[in-house]
Amino acid sequence: MDRVQSASPQHPAGSHGTDRTAPSTGGTGPEGGPGSRRAAAQRQQMRQDLATAAMELFASQGYEETTVDQIAAAAGVARRTFFRYFRSKEEAIFPDHDDTLVRVADLLASAEPEEHPLDVVCRGIKEVLRMYASTPGVSVARYQLIRQVPALREREIAVVARYERLFTRYLLGRFDTGESIPSGWQRGGEDDSMLAEVSAAAVVAAHNHVLRRWLRAGGRGDVEAQLDHSFEVIRRTFWAASAPGARRRGSVVAPGASGTPDDLLAESALSASPGGEVLITVARTDAPLDVVVDSIRAALSSARTP
Numbered sequence: 598m599d600r601v602q603s604a605s606p607q608h609p610a611g612s613h614g615t616d617r618t619a620p621s622t623g624g625t626g627p628e629g630g631p632g633s634r635r636a637a638a639q640r641q642q643m644r645q646d647l648a649t650a651a652m653e654l655f656a657s658q659g660y661e662e663t664t665v666d667q668i669a670a671a672a673g674v675a676r677r678t679f680f681r682y683f684r685s686k687e688e689a690i691f692p693d694h695d696d697t698l699v700r701v702a703d704l705l706a707s708a709e710p711e712e713h714p715l716d717v718v719c720r721g722i723k724e725v726l727r728m729y730a731s732t733p734g735v736s737v738a739r740y741q742l743i744r745q746v747p748a749l750r751e752r753e754i755a756v757v758a759r760y761e762r763l764f765t766r767y768l769l770g771r772f773d774t775g776e777s778i779p780s781g782w783q784r785g786g787e788d789d790s791m792l793a794e795v796s797a798a799a800v801v802a803a804h805n806h807v808l809r810r811w812l813r814a815g816g817r818g819d820v821e822a823q824l825d826h827s828f829e830v831i832r833r834t835f836w837a838a839s840a841p842g843a844r845r846r847g848s849v850v851a852p853g854a855s856g857t858p859d860d861l862l863a864e865s866a867l868s869a870s871p872g873g874e875v876l877i878t879v880a881r882t883d884a885p886l887d888v889v890v891d892s893i894r895a896a897l898s899s900a901r902t903p
Contacts, residue, residue: 733816
């Protein structure tokens with residue numbers, strides 16, 4: 598496998614012959630100024646061009662048969678330019694994750710203290726989903742290729758692990774502050790690290806499940822809506838009610854309440870009487886809601902009658 602371990606992907610390439618590279622700003626612009634932003638955009642474009650050339654060659658002639666020289670030539674640059682952006686040809690399959698990881702880290706760092714920490718993590722993983730959804734064709738082709746090449750599957754696992762570690766560190770950091778934490782989470786307890794790791798893993802696993810299902814469908818469908826649904830499942834699993842004063846993004850949650858009428862109903866139904874029995878009902882999914890409610894009321898009435 599073509600690989601140069603010491604190369605850095607962050608430095609812009611120099612010009613040589615017909616080598617197409619991102620020009621230097623010459624140090625004329627201030628950091629973060631127009632010149633710096635333009636150079637960053639050009640570097641990003643070069644990474645995308647190299648990744649696109651690699652994907653096309655992998656698809657047409659196979660991953661093992663494709664060399665770095667061929668990828669560089671297809672992108673119109675020299676071999677050494679390729680290694681200024683990627684350490685190996687396998688790394689070219691995942692060109693966006695470094696930037697996305699930084700963006701997610703910034704999102705976590707700037708989150709409001711009042712927002713529920715697991716909601717923050719859900720917002721963070723959605724940035725990863727949007728990265729894939731922004732180029733459905735490329736994402737589907739990459740998914741198909743990764744399934745065929747064990748080395749790429751291992752690389753993907755390593756990439757996913759970086760997000761999971763980032764989320765775990767964030768959740769553990771929330772335990773170490775004086776902020777309100779979700780009901781049922783005990784700061785300073787022996788379960789802190791376990792809860793943080795399990796919560797982070799659940800969010801990442803839900804994202805991966807939804808993403809794979811969307812990719813297998815050819816990148817069709819509202820993948821963000823599917824991910825939002827999976828988040829609601831996780832929320833119901835990990836907490837029934839938010840901590841006093843905690844709120845979801847965009848809405849205030851009163852102490853002891855979870856924010857929506859449905860959540861309140863579910864909470865009160867489960868906690869109204871600790872000594873009461875649990876009633877299980879069955880209804881068809883196509884039954885009108887009023888019919889379902891009437892059947893539940895009738896069942897409750899029968900259960901209370903001696």
